[in-house]
Amino acid sequence: MPESNLAPYSEVLVDLQSLHAFVVAIWQAAGSEAREAQLVADHLVAANLAGHDSHGVGMIPRYMHACREGELKLNGHAELVRDAGAVLTLDGGHSFGQVVAYETIERGIARTKELGICALGLRNAHHIGRIGHWAEQCAQAGLVSFHFVNVAGDPLVAPFGGIDRRFGTNPFCAAFPRPGRPPLVLDFATSAIAAGKVRVAFNKGVETPAGALIDYDGTPTRDPGALFSECQHGALLAFGGAVAGHKGSGLAAMCEIFAGALTGGFTSHAETLVTTHAIVNGMFSVIVNPHAFDAPARDQQADAFVDWLKASRLEAGVDEILLPGEREDATRRVRGASGIPVDKESWAQILDAARAAGMSDAAIRPFLPR
Numbered sequence: 128m129p130e131s132n133l134a135p136y137s138e139v140l141v142d143l144q145s146l147h148a149f150v151v152a153i154w155q156a157a158g159s160e161a162r163e164a165q166l167v168a169d170h171l172v173a174a175n176l177a178g179h180d181s182h183g184v185g186m187i188p189r190y191m192h193a194c195r196e197g198e199l200k201l202n203g204h205a206e207l208v209r210d211a212g213a214v215l216t217l218d219g220g221h222s223f224g225q226v227v228a229y230e231t232i233e234r235g236i237a238r239t240k241e242l243g244i245c246a247l248g249l250r251n252a253h254h255i256g257r258i259g260h261w262a263e264q265c266a267q268a269g270l271v272s273f274h275f276v277n278v279a280g281d282p283l284v285a286p287f288g289g290i291d292r293r294f295g296t297n298p299f300c301a302a303f304p305r306p307g308r309p310p311l312v313l314d315f316a317t318s319a320i321a322a323g324k325v326r327v328a329f330n331k332g333v334e335t336p337a338g339a340l341i342d343y344d345g346t347p348t349r350d351p352g353a354l355f356s357e358c359q360h361g362a363l364l365a366f367g368g369a370v371a372g373h374k375g376s377g378l379a380a381m382c383e384i385f386a387g388a389l390t391g392g393f394t395s396h397a398e399t400l401v402t403t404h405a406i407v408n409g410m411f412s413v414i415v416n417p418h419a420f421d422a423p424a425r426d427q428q429a430d431a432f433v434d435w436l437k438a439s440r441l442e443a444g445v446d447e448i449l450l451p452g453e454r455e456d457a458t459r460r461v462r463g464a465s466g467i468p469v470d471k472e473s474w475a476q477i478l479d480a481a482r483a484a485g486m487s488d489a490a491i492r493p494f495l496p497r
């Protein structure tokens with residue numbers, strides 16, 4: 128097949144196993160050991176499966192650029208810098224976030240099982256992706272967790288009342304495991320929408336929702352080019368809009384301080400701006416064993432609240448009140464059956480990244496959707 132025929136689709140629908148195998152093959156071709164390629168594929172494909180295409184396989188081209196620039200280090204591990212019992216400091220060494228965050232949370236889970244609680248400071252990780260993935264790792268172990276993350280040195284969001292970029296899309300996440308049911312997982316960027324969603328809109332050539340972006344002069348715009356065109360001078364707004372933007376902006380600021388300063392990492396300011404393709408995340412996580420509390424009616428109380436919440440009368444046009452995590456669960460069911468849609472531009476960029484990793488067209492062909 129000639130090279131030009133490798134991406135002739137407006138949207139490709141890829142089945143889960145092929146997509147996962149393709150991601151593993153790309154990173155192994157780039158030089159990742161098998162476990163690393165596996166963890167990266169697990170994370171990216173799970174993000175697409177949950178409906179968060181902004182943090183799925185569409186990140187591969189940027190990771191590949193960062194890798195080629197030497198800003199994303201392959202085959203590194205989370206280094207334990209300080210062990211203070213219930214407080215652990217780890218350094219990601221600019222290695223794959225999908226590996227170092229996994230290892231950090233793994234340590235935190237073990238320590239929480241021992242002590243009932245563990246606070247983790249992970250610094251200098253390359254992009255740790257969808258934060259819900261790490262909360263789900265804790266929930267699978269039966270543990271509650273919450274996570275504050277900064278995107279160090281990559282300000283895209285204007286503070287409430289300002290029009291200049293001052294902090295990243297700094298996500299916050301909290302999760303509560305429930306016996307026999309999916310955990311509650313609240314996981315969002317503190318910007319009105321995640322930067323990756325602006326990237327997806329830019330690649331698709333569609334507008335972003337109103338209230339998410341401003342141009343350089345502070346004028347509201349729906350053009351994703353305000354963030355991703357050659358002259359990237361606009362900014363995202365914090366969530367909450369004109370009425371409650373101070374809340375989104377305030378939470379983003381606390382993410383910056385907890386994840387960038389408290390962990391021993393770095394915050395965004397004039398001296399730390401990242402000018403490469405690298406995305407550097409810090410994460411402050413607290414993991415708690417719910418069984419350490421004296422709360423024999425915990426699950427009944429949680430269930431009673433959920434039933435009460437869901438029994439509210441509905442706004443016109445709304446079918447159901449969703450709990451944190453339910454939208455992702457529903458998307459997993461649909462995409463698990465039908466496959467993962469990837470827009471044409473992102474798919475073409477992924478194929479280019481595969482070639483940049485050293486895969487020939489013949490090696491890529493088995494992974495192309497039929």
Ligand SMILES: NC(=O)c1ccc[n+]([C@@H]2O[C@H](COP(=O)([O-])OP(=O)(O)OC[C@H]3O[C@@H](n4cnc5c(N)ncnc54)[C@H](O)[C@@H]3O)[C@@H](O)[C@H]2O)c1
Nearest residue numbers: 256257258296298312313314315316321449451452453454
């Ligand atoms: N690593 C990074 O640097 C970084 C930076 C920013 C964002 N992110 C990730 O980007 C992803 C996307 O963030 P986002 O802000 O676009 O998320 P979003 O706006 O889709 O919000 C997601 C959260 O809202 C809940 N939700 C969605 N619709 C709902 C409804 N109708 N009713 C009730 N709850 C609902 C979801 O269950 C989920 O908890 C997140 O996974 C986040 O961790 C990562």
